[in-house]
Amino acid sequence: MSGDLSPNPNLAAKRREVQRRVREFEERTLVGLQGHFNQLVYLASLRDYNTAVTTTTGWRRVIRRKAVDEGLHQLHVRVFEELVALPLKEETEDLLDFFESVKEGKARMVVVWTRLKSYQILPPVGGHPPARELLIRTLRLC
Secondary structure, rough: OOOHHHOOOOHHHHHHHHHHHHHHHHHHOOOOOOOOOHHHHHHHOOOOOOOEHHHHHHHHHOOOOHHHHHOOOOOOHHHHHHHHHHHHHHHHHHHHHHHHOOOOOOHHHHHHHHOOHHHOOOOOOOHHHHHHHHHHHHHHOO
């Protein structure tokens, strides 16, 4: 019975592996994406819009899908929370920097974002509802 209370070393090793891969992902991929909006858009693009599962191709062979999803989801939540914690002026500047970084014309992007409301997919699934609503309202104003 004493074995029931001890932590599962296999599970702990898998968690460490996921954490290590998330750190590597941040250091290799996210660090190259300047600004919270760039990072948020990229992280949202990794999510399957039908299942809400977040994944990246290279990890699926090494780590189980649920662990990859959880690790990337936690990173998505953190980037989202950092963004909505910015003062409005900085958040707006970050958004403008994002528009500048995209090769498409800024005016066209604004029209498409407004028409399709594609910005609504940026917050992480299950994110804090008031923070989600705040971001969406801020984007509507910009």
